[in-house]
Amino acid sequence: MTTSKNLLPVAVIGAGPVGLAAAARLVERGIQPLVFEKGVSVGAALLEWGHVRVFSPWRYNIDDAARALLEATDWTAPAPDFLPNGREIVERYLVPLSRVPGIAEGLMLGAIVKAVTRKGLTKLASAGREDAPFVVRYTDGQGERDVVVSAVIDASGTWSQPNPMGPDGLPVAGEEASTKVSYGIPDVVGSLRQEFIGKRTLVVGSGHSAINVAIALMDLQDTDPNTEIFWALKHRGVDRLLGGGLNDQLPERGALGLAAKKAMDDGRLNMLTSFSAESIVSDGGQTTVLARTGDQQAQLTVDQIVVATGFRPDFSFLRELRIEVDPAVEAPPALAPLIDPNFHSCGTVPPHGVEELKHPEKDFYIVGSKSYGRAPTFLMMTGYEQVRSVVAEIAGDHEAARRVELVLPETGVCSVFIATASGGCCGGPAPTREDACCVSDAIAKDEGKPGCGCGSVAAPKRVVESV
Incomplete structure (x- = not known):
């Protein structure tokens, strides 16, 4: 790295597992990372689902470069076969990693990135564009600031952008105003227990987040049989929801599908298939969901609604950059065909790196779950391979950037x-x-x-x- 531009630090947006892995890779290469995290802690998004145990054991959840940095301290590695929850990943891995030399100096908490651009250039300007450094504009507790960097790695994730309840990608009437709607995987057994126990809850979604919520609600049902669970799926059947069971080399994930199937067979879940929500009406403390189930009109009165329909990326602060995403998946065009759920519903998602992640804007990359756009197929260790490749490219090691160093579990x-x-x-x-x-x-x-x-x-x- 010889030019003045390349002597600048590299910005990493997001201090989750993939963002901090990118920082570790930069430190490994002798490049100073500046890590922008909008939360008050590293791994802020993980803490919002800190009660949920992940499918993959610790041996898949720690980046190699991060491990090397941590092993140079007094860090004690977790048991490799233990399945951590989100909070344990933050407390036992991300927090110690954020304190190692080279990362701690450039970590900024409570720093909200508002925009990224090329210094002195609008999106329309082409002359000298690739040689110009980037400007990251962010706000923190002391106001608005600009910092100049040589490259940008966006690992901001999608957790703050949940998909709404509507079948057309929009919120249904009354959804945004309702205080009874929550998204993702709320802690129904722990901190929100009193809001769900003995109540009627509608869960909308057909992925593992929805299964997690439904099974947690069944724990409440064991304590209070008045707890009722309605599970709404957009498609007709449930077979494709349940997965491969014991064929899964991540057994916890297979077991989740098997547990859901048993609950259905036992009649503990009220299944609503071909479900299409139309509106939410709140009246006198009651919440009524109007919907269609197939050709039938449905009206369901509930106490709580959990929308677990996935997430979508936020590109709003990247408007001055030349990025390119697939029009459907919202992933980089070279990556989208590998993960598009319309076609790539089955088959192993191959490891990938800089070639699949590059944009027209040189030295700018989107990594982690955000790089997958709206596709629900991201795995943490895939993100670690992404940032290994991207940082190698930024450092000028083009051969390493294009070498695959990851074997994913079937x-x-x-x-x-x-x-x-x-x-x-x-x-x-x-x-x-x-x-x-x-x-x-x-x-x-x-x-x-x-x-x-x-x-x-x-x-x-x-x-x-x-x-």
């Missing part, structure tokens, strides 16, 4: 479709290609790969799900 879980005994296909109906069993299979074969094998009932297709 899973038996499909985010959207699974193979069934009736011959269902993991990637949608086969196109005209004669030797293809589904869309994903055809795409793989057209790329010279062996195909996704979606016709095999004995081995359902696999995808890495989010933690």
Whole structure:
């Protein structure tokens, strides 16, 4: 790194696991990171679901460069096979990492990034653009500030941008005004217990967050049988919700689907399929959800609503940068086909790096769950491989940036479709290609790969799900 621009620090937006892994990689390369975290603690988003245990054990949750920095201190590594919850990841990993030399000096808590731009240039200006440093504008407790950096790694995640309840991507009437709607994975057994125990709760969503909430509500049901659980799914059946069970090499994730299936079989969950919310009406302390279930009009009076329908990225502070995202998935165009749930419902998401993450704006990268846009398939260790590659590129080590150094665990879980005994296909109906069993299979074969094998009932297709 010889130019004056490259002597500047590198900005990292977000101090979650992937953001701090990026900082560790920068320190490893002798580059000063400046880490902007809007929360009052590192891992602020994880603390909001700190009560939830992740699917992957510690050995998958610690970045190699971060581990090397921590092992140079008096840090004690957690047991590799233990499954931590979000709070334990923060307290036992992220907080100690944030205190190591090289990271601590550049960590700014309560720093909200408002905009990123090229110094002295608007988005329209092209002359000298790649040689100009970036300006990060942020606010903290002392007002608005600008800092000049050589590169920007956006690891801000998507947790603050939950998808709304509406079937068209918009909030339904009354949703934003209702005090009875919560998003993600609220702590229904712990801090919010009194708001949910003995009450009627509607859970909307078909992923692992929704399963987590439903199973937690069943714990309350064991204490108070008056606790009622209504689980709303947009699609007709529940098979594709349940995953690969014991076929999953992350057993906790497989067990979650099996537990949900048993609860359905036992009649402890009131399942609402082909669910399409229309409005929320609050009147005299009562909350009524108007919806359609298939062709039928439904009216459901509940005490609480939990919307667990995923998240979406926030690009608002990047408006002065030249970024490019897939119009549907909202991931970088080269990454989107690998994770698009419309097609890549099954099959392992391959490790990827700088080539799949680059934007027209040189030296700017989006990593972590935000790099996946609206796709629900992100795994923490995938983010660690992303930042290893990106930081190598920033440091000028282009060979290392393009080398794959990650082997992901196989899973038996499909985010959207699974193979069934009736011959269902993991990637949608086969196109005209004669030797293809589904869309994903055809795409793989057209790329010279062996195909996704979606016709095999004995081995359902696999995808890495989010933690």
